[in-house]
Amino acid sequence: MSSDWEIPAVAVAVDLVVLTVRSARLQVLLVERGIEPYAGKLALPGGFLASEREDVDTAAGRELAEETGLRPENLHLEQLRTYGAPNRDPRRRVIAVAYLAIVPDLPEPTAGGDARSARWVPVSQVLTRRATLAFDHQRILSDGVERARSRLEYSALATAFCPPQFTVADLRNVYEIVWGETLDPRNFHRKVTGVADFLVPTGGHTTKHGGRPAALYRRGTADVLHPPILRSTGGWR
Amino acid sequence: MSSDWEIPAVAVAVDLVVLTVRSARLQVLLVERGIEPYAGKLALPGGFLASEREDVDTAAGRELAEETGLRPENLHLEQLRTYGAPNRDPRRRVIAVAYLAIVPDLPEPTAGGDARSARWVPVSQVLTRRATLAFDHQRILSDGVERARSRLEYSALATAFCPPQFTVADLRNVYEIVWGETLDPRNFHRKVTGVADFLVPTGGHTTKHGGRPAALYRRGTADVLHPPILRSTGGWR
DNA sequence: GCAAAAGTGTTATTGTTACACCCATGG
DNA sequence: CCATGGGTGTAACAATAACACTTTTGC
Numbered sequence: 454m455s456s457d458w459e460i461p462a463v464a465v466a467v468d469l470v471v472l473t474v475r476s477a478r479l480q481v482l483l484v485e486r487g488i489e490p491y492a493g494k495l496a497l498p499g500g501f502l503a504s505e506r507e508d509v510d511t512a513a514g515r516e517l518a519e520e521t522g523l524r525p526e527n528l529h530l531e532q533l534r535t536y537g538a539p540n541r542d543p544r545r546r547v548i549a550v551a552y553l554a555i556v557p558d559l560p561e562p563t564a565g566g567d568a569r570s571a572r573w574v575p576v577s578q579v580l581t582r583r584a585t586l587a588f589d590h591q592r593i594l595s596d597g598v599e600r601a602r603s604r605l606e607y608s609a610l611a612t613a614f615c616p617p618q619f620t621v622a623d624l625r626n627v628y629e630i631v632w633g634e635t636l637d638p639r640n641f642h643r644k645v646t647g648v649a650d651f652l653v654p655t656g657g658h659t660t661k662h663g664g665r666p667a668a669l670y671r672r673g674t675a676d677v678l679h680p681p682i683l684r685s686t687g688g689w690r
Numbered sequence: 691m692s693s694d695w696e697i698p699a700v701a702v703a704v705d706l707v708v709l710t711v712r713s714a715r716l717q718v719l720l721v722e723r724g725i726e727p728y729a730g731k732l733a734l735p736g737g738f739l740a741s742e743r744e745d746v747d748t749a750a751g752r753e754l755a756e757e758t759g760l761r762p763e764n765l766h767l768e769q770l771r772t773y774g775a776p777n778r779d780p781r782r783r784v785i786a787v788a789y790l791a792i793v794p795d796l797p798e799p800t801a802g803g804d805a806r807s808a809r810w811v812p813v814s815q816v817l818t819r820r821a822t823l824a825f826d827h828q829r830i831l832s833d834g835v836e837r838a839r840s841r842l843e844y845s846a847l848a849t850a851f852c853p854p855q856f857t858v859a860d861l862r863n864v865y866e867i868v869w870g871e872t873l874d875p876r877n878f879h880r881k882v883t884g885v886a887d888f889l890v891p892t893g894g895h896t897t898k899h900g901g902r903p904a905a906l907y908r909r910g911t912a913d914v915l916h917p918p919i920l921r922s923t924g925g926w927r
Numbered sequence: 928g929c930a931a932a933a934g935t936g937t938t939a940t941t942g943t944t945a946c947a948c949c950c951a952t953g954g
Numbered sequence: 955c956c957a958t959g960g961g962t963g964t965a966a967c968a969a970t971a972a973c974a975c976t977t978t979t980g981c
Contacts, residue, residue, distance in 0.1 A: 461742045462699035465774070465785060505698045505783055509774025535772040535787050537702070537746025546742055548702060548787075550772050622960080640944065642961060664959025665951040680942075859932080877971065879934060895979095901932025902978040917969075 463546040467512045468499035468590065470533060470597030471521065471554040473573065474614050474630050480573040481594060482520060483586070487570075490543050491587030495579075497594065498571060499549070513552040520571050521556060529555040529613035533597055541589050549588075553597045555613035602631055606681045609651055612672035620659055620667035621645060621652075632684045644682060650675035700783040704749045705736035705827065707770060707834030708758065708791040710810065711851050711867050717810040718831060719757060720823070724807075727780050728824030732816075734831065735808060736786070750789040757808050758793060766792040766850035770834055778826050786825075790834045792850035839868055843918045846888055849909035857896060857904035858882060858889075869921045881919060887912035 471482035483495040498520045502512050510532070518524050533551040541547060576598055578584045585591065604610040605628055612619070614627040625641045645651060650673040658666040708719035720732045735757045739749050747769070755761050770788040778784060813835055815821045822828065841847040842865055849856070851864040862878045882888060887910040895903040 460701045461739045461744075463702055463739070463742075464697045465700055465702075501697045502700070505700075506776045507698075508776055509772065509785060532771060534769060535746065537787065539743045539745055548746060550774065550785075620960090637945075638959085639946080639961070644943090646961095659960095660952090662959065663953070663957070665961075667960055683943090858934090874971075874973085875932085876934070876973080881970090883934095897979090899932065900930070900980065902934075904933060920970090 461546070463548055465502050465509065466499055466542075466547050466549045467502070467509060467516055468497045468549045468551045468593060469513065469516055469520070469554055470497060470551060470594055471517065471556060472576070472597070472601055472614075473556050473558055474627055475558050475573055477626075477630060479576045479598070479631055481576050481579065481597075482571055483574045483579075484520075485570040485572075486587055494587040495574065495584055496587040497551075497590045501547075509550050513550070513554075517552075517554050521559065523556060523559070529553075529610060533593070533600060536589055536593060538589065549593070551593045551597065553600055555601065555610060557614060557616045602684070605631060606683055607678055609672060609676050609678060611682075612652075615672075617671055618655060618657065618669045619671075620669060622667055624652075624670075628682065628684075634684065641682075644680065648675060648678050648680060651678060698783070700785055702739050702746065703736055703779075703784050703786045704739070704746060704753055705734045705786045705788045705830060706750065706753055706757065706791055707734060707788060707831055708754065708793060709813070709834065709838055709851075710793050710795055711864055712795050712810055714863075714867060716813045716835070716868055718813050718816065718834075719808055720811045720816075721757075721809075722807040723824055731824040732811065732821055733824040734788075734827045738784075746787050750787070750791075754789075754791050758796065760793060760796070766790075766847060770830070770837060773826055773830060775826065786830070788830045788834065790837055792838065792847060794851060794853045839921070842868060843920055844915055846909060846913050846915060848919075849889075852909075855892060855894065855906045855908055857906060859904055861889075861907075865919065865921075871921065878919075881917065885912060885915050885917060888915060 469482070473480055473482075482498055484498045486492050486494050486496050498516060500512075500516055502509070503515065507515075513530060513532075514524075517528075517530060531553050533553045535548060535550045537548040539546060541549065574584060576594070579586060579591065579594055580598070586594065601610065611624055611627045611631075614631075615623050621642050622638070624645060625636055625638060628641070629635055652670040653673045655669045655671055657669040659669065660666060706719070710717055710719075719735055721735045723729050723731050723733050735753060737749075737753055739746070740752065744752075750767060750769075751761075754765075754767060768790050770790045772785060772787045774785040776783060778786065811821060813831070816823060816828065816831055817835070823831065838847065848861055848864045848868075851868075852860050858879050859875070861882060862873055862875060865878070866872055889907040890910045892906045892908055894906040896906065897903060
């Protein structure tokens with residue numbers, strides 16, 4: 454570190470892995486790039502810091518609002534990882550701070566005032582390379598999905614996929630789709646209702662469906678699940 | 691995003707939370723700052739990218755080598771989180787990509803060719819505010835310690851605290867000190883030797899001590915622990 | 928032999944899994 | 955009254971925790 458050494462200045466991008474469960478599939482919000490590099494390719498939504506003084510976490514929240522039109526509601530946003538390889542972007546040195554967002558099934562795919570070409574794409578199509586992404590976004594998405602899968606076990610993250618009021622079956626559906634495995638409805642019911650402060654009964658019940666009405670719940674205050682909801686395959690067991 | 695908008699350029703720092711177990715305590719490697727801001731204060735070791743083209747992960751490995759003189763050996767290095775508040779550094783806009791490193795008890799505290807004023811400080815002294823750190827390093831350390839604690843449960847991280855050859859008691863010692871709770875030696879022994887590919891017997895045995903010689907092990911190939919080693923307090927249970 | 932630490936066996940308890948069974952509604 | 959999902963009971967099984975007990979060394 455000599456005294457005449459210039460500290461390198463780099464651009465900071467914020468990229469979002471926004472996941473939801475839609476049409477019985479785990480889907481990710483992607484945009485079609487309009488400009489080079491990778492023009493026409495699908496990419497994670499994101500952008501550069503809006504100003505020299507914008508907080509990075511704040512920038513992530515701003516981008517999410519721009520893309521989805523959502524804000525406080527049922528919304529989970531956490532930092533995922535930072536990607537700092539020197540050649541990620543062919544134009545200039547850019548490091549990307551990636552965030553993982555979980556949202557409920559939105560009424561309109563590309564709502565919000567921005568009207569960019571954002572759309573939901575099944576995660577399986579990307580991970581199996583039937584669709585490929587710009588930059589290192591494939592890797593970022595893959596990291597984000599794995600993070601979401603493991604968070605379902607130990608945290609109350611699954612409720613972020615659900616609307617404000619939901620049934621135990623709705624919640625089980627999230628687990629089954631994100632993990633890609635079926636769970637016993639009886640045991641699942643007992644487990645999740647047994648975790649303290651995970652689910653709060655609202656008193657309401659569903660009325661439609663073919664069978665017995667299901668009790669409605671809203672998310673509780675617990676963020677860590679005491680007896681975790683473990684997946685059989687995957688991590689271990 | 692108007693076309694005449696200038697993308698903000700920021701400096702990228704790499705900060706290290708280097709942990710070890712020394713003198714029966716969890717300790718962190720800290721440096722005494724020689725220049726403003728926070729001159730004379732303790733801080734996490736770290737620095738800016740060495741060049742416009744240096745990979746961020748590479749920079750973390752380089753800083754670790756500079757500070758400890760270590761390189762490949764028993765060494766764990768993983769990205770922790772990125773800290774991007776606009777006022778972290780009063781001089782200019784700096785975002786810090788923090789890394790967590792775990793090293794075995796080193797023969798010499800401030801070895802290596804750098805000869806900076808690096809030294810080991812018990813983590814408890816910092817977390818209880820008997821010693822305070824520069825910038826937001828207190829928060830970063832706290833996040834790093836929590837990450838290390840939770841990684842002990844599900845990953846083979848604990849072996850990174852140990853020398854190349856170690857006993858089950860050495861390993862248990864790591865868990866007890868990092869978690870701050872005592873564990874039953876008998877059950878611990880059975881558990882860790884029962885996890886597939888966690889520990890590999892070398893055939894050697896200790897010779898000193900007061901009691902029966904202990905078998906020596908080296909780290910196995912497992913990085914995820916199938917039946918996890920759970921702590922009683924803390925997370926849950 | 929005695930102290931000290933390593934390591935094994937055994938049992939009570941707890942958590943999980945599998946599945947039989949009852950409940951409440953719409954048609 | 956039957957199909958359909960919601961929800962409870964229960965027994966077999968697996969993991970864990972507590973602790974008695976045996977092993978192997980140094981002195």
